[in-house]
Amino acid sequence: MKKTLLALAVAAASVSTVASAATIYKDDTSTLNMGGRVEVRANFSDANKTDTDDNIYNDASRVRLNLGGEQKLNDDVSFIGFTEFELTENSDPVGDDTKINTRYLYAGVNSQTYGALTYGHQDNAFTYLTNFTDMAEVFSGYINENNVATSDRANNVLRYAFNTEKLTIQASVQGDSDSDGNDVTQNADGFGVIGAYKLTDSLEFGLGYAQTDANASGSDVNGTGDNDTYTAALRYTNEGLLLAATYEGGTISRTSSDESDFNAADAYAGYTFGDNNVNMTYNYYKADESSFNNLNVNNIALEYARYFGNATVYGAYAFNLLSDSDATTVGNGTAKTEDEFQVGFRYAF
Structure with missing residues (x-):
């Protein structure tokens, strides 16, 4: 799951146990915060098997560390910077046993009146x-990862964000940008724009459009195709209840001769009571052309989480609904249509 600062703000409204970063320095104009998490996770699925390994268990543990700072220029304008890295264990026993991934690395300026302008990862x-x-x-959070301009994070991103009590407007552009997604989200130029409006205190509706070129080979001299994504999203909150749905559609491509239309949908229904949360999610992504079967997703998941201050214990089971004809295959020709079960423990600081 990919939580951002904006998502944490939403989650904090319904889950009081979301950890805040610790302030390690503060004076009249400057603040420096540090935070992170240690999270051990175990995934069990036949999808973890390979031609040489019959083990259904996969360790998905990780550590995240972040630093964020703000310096006030005046009562309206501040300079901001934020960085976060994720560390995981490398499965290669003869190499370095730690892999480091940049999740965030950006800086910019924030105005209480005119919005925020930031650049970076x-x-x-x-x-x-x-x-x-x-x-x-x-x-x-699966369906948006196949376009650089719609994925959760990407490098070389210039983003403008403006919001009032009811209206949110954001726009971002990329140049030669890679995302944390897959081979269709590399070396791309593009843009995205969204608008959202709170119809009531509980109901928010949004629309968005994004476009990038595609270059799966990683070479700028090769032909590129177009990735076009449009979306509509709806969110309803009422005390501990959160209901949300997102639809996406458009065109996905690796090159100018390898393109496909797609349709996608995401839904979340969750209820938080006390220090507990139960939720059900639905994830669907379907490309028309079979050459993009490795991107297809169709599952329903059930989850329970228990919060103990900064600590969280959770378990989730995903029912894979993909048919053999819509799923990608592993080396032995078997379609990847297996269910998944995952448990985890997280300590945030």
């Missing part, structure tokens, strides 16, 4: 809407 404008449904601990 950060969320796209689209992330505001896709976070409506990307709220589960495990099985949510």
Whole structure:
């Protein structure tokens, strides 16, 4: 699950146990915060088997560390910077046993009146809407990862964000940008724009459009195709209840001769009571052309999470609904249509 600062703000409204970063320095004009998490996770699925390994268990543990700072220029304008890295264990026993991934690395300026302008490795404008449904601990937030301009995070992103009590507007542009997604989200130029409006205190509706070129080979001299994504998102909150749905459609491509239309949907229904949360998610992504079967997703997941201050324990089961004809295959020709079960323990600081 990919939680951003905006998503944490939403989650904090219904889950009082979301940890805040600790302030390690503060004076009249400057603040420096540090935070992170240690999270051990175990995934059990036949999908973890390979031609050489018959083990259904996969360790998905990780550590995240972040630093964020703000310096006030005046009562309206501040300079801001934020960085976060994720560390995981490398499965290669003969190499370095730690892999480091940059999740965020950006800086910019924030105005209480005119909004924020930031540049670096950060969320796209689209992330505001896709976070409506990307709220589960495990099985949510799949459908937007196949376009650089809609994925949760990408590098070389210039983003503008403006919001009032009811209206949110964001726009982002990328140049030669890679995302944290897959081979269709590399070396791309593009843009995205979203608008969201709170119809009531409980109901928010948003629309968005994004476009990038595609270059799966990683070479700028090769032919590129177009990735077009449009979305509509709806979120309803009422005390501990959160209901949200996102629809996406458009065109996905690797090159100018390898393209496909697609349709996608994401849904989240969760209820928080006391220190507990139960939720159900639905994730669907279907490309028309079989050459993109490795991107297809169709599952329903059930999850329970228990919060103990900064600590969280959770478990989730995902029912894979993909047919053999819509799923990609592993080396032995078997379709990847297996269910998944994942448990985890997280300590945030």
